[in-house]
Amino acid sequence: MTVAVGSEVLTEVEGVAFAYPMPDGGRREVLRSVDLTLARGDLVALVGTNGSGKTTLLRLLTGVLKPDAGVVRFEGRSLADWRRLDLARRVAVLPQQLDLPVGFRVAELVGMGRAPHARRLFASTEADERAVARALADAGALELADRFAEELSGGERQRLLVAMALAQEPDLLLLDEPTLHLDLAHQVALLAAIRRLRDQRGLTVLAVLHDLNLAAAFAPRVAILDGGRIVADGPPAEILTRDLVRRVFGVQVDEARTADGRRHLALREV
């Protein structure tokens, strides 16, 4: 089943500025004025240099950080007006780093993804257990259900984290470098699974990625964050150019063509 990708706006970032307070009393400005709109079913790769504010932008989208200026809306309503718990039922995050508690089985951890939906004081509901099973299946982690989290390999661990986020049954999934520590096969498998969820269920996805070619192969839309603003936002074929890479990353690349005719950015020998 394919859900038509409409133009219904799910979340929008408007003129958002953010600076981290520093120990010396000053502020480190990260975002100056960011505008980004995600329609329901959008699949967007967020790209930028280290320290350009990608993770900060994700944190602003979850409401964990509050913008200094501008507004972040979810379904038309400013995040300031959302209860944390209500937002957690709609927005899930795959964080860049997560300490997994020791001694829990994968199914129990994925069950924690149901926390925002909890209805009973001690028991979980049948809906919870079904959602966990489906999240495990969607993340390709069903066979991991009875394993202990601390015994998982890097790739298995990442599938567990994806399953935890999917168990929240979110409308918006925010992925912070989901392919970190994964080999090529696992990178492709993970992104293909995410893409399938978007195609089949209209899940909206914003993923921070570093590999520009991977971003181009995965997402129909790429947004580039640089100097505290979104400097380019569109189909990868149009925006991921030599010039942009030189301007944003300061790196010389060559443009090549893939077998299926897409543009490929090739690094020169370093």
Add this chain to the structure above:
Amino acid sequence: MRATVTAPATTQAVHTGPSLTRVTVALGGGAILLMTAMVVAVAIGSVGVGIGDTVAILGHRLLGLPLASSVAPGVESIIFDVRLPRVLTAMLVGGGLGLAGTVFQALLRNPMADPYIIGTAAGASLGAIAGLMAPILLPALAIGLGSSWLGLGLVQVLAFTGGLGTVLLVYAVSRANGRVPVVTLLLTGYAVSSVLAAGVALLMFFSGQHLGAIFGWLMGSLAAARWTNLAFAAPLLVVSAALLVVRWRGLNLLLLGDGPAANLGLDVEREKLVLTMLATLATSTVVAISGTIGFVGLVVPHVLRLAIGPDHRLLLPASVLYGAALLAVADLGARVAGGIPVGIVTALIGAPFFIWLLRRSRLVRPVVTQ
């Protein structure tokens, strides 16, 4: 149902909760162990009373059952007025320490954490010792201070407020930008404890003939257990324990770290504050009526995590039951050994047992990885 969620296709449910075996061991086993420990601990003492008579007396006084005439009247008083309050105190103290230890180990994400770690013990000790020495510190007040307040002596009141006050201070000092990072909390607790411990040492240096009493208090003892102390401690402990046990989801989420917990809908700073204060309330109450009994609050959570897993849904109630049973038995040992402070028993037997467990299983785990 929202547009993003398609109808469930093939998926059957996956069991995410604790297994029936674990529930049985944790709650059923704990309850049976606790009842057994209670009856045995009440029955054994300098005057031996049969298990049958003990059960009969308890049934008579607690449940209103008729008492067989074979029970001597003096025995009934020994059981009910002397031993029962002491055993119940041991159970409350052990349950409170086990629970608070479990909460602090998860909250601080630190396997070394115990109920006293962020300053409760140091604050309570300073308060209690000031109370013990009040007659010589303030001779003019000595007469007035002999009286009790709500059935409690000055020592208990000062220990309770000292423990609670110290943690409030530590928490307030650790707060920056509306957040209380657990590492800051730990280090501040350590620093403040060191200052208060210096105060304790100073008072002990000048304590003269009070040194024995001070030392006994610091080791932790249940010799002073009375129904009046229970009337103060039991409601506080029952309420704080109940409020902690229902917060199992929050504790599980906090194990993931502050950011991920917030993304799962938890109001992280509020939850940390509530958990710290409830666990401190329980600890301060316990310390006020028993002194600083060591090791129970450290070992019980670890042993239970090995036996029934780290899910706080079971871990919290189980730590109450097993902590209570453990201290009832330890105090029985302390009485049988000639009335030594129970803290000596828990350290002397508990610590080697813990070392044996560490070496044997390699399974005493850190609370989180990395």
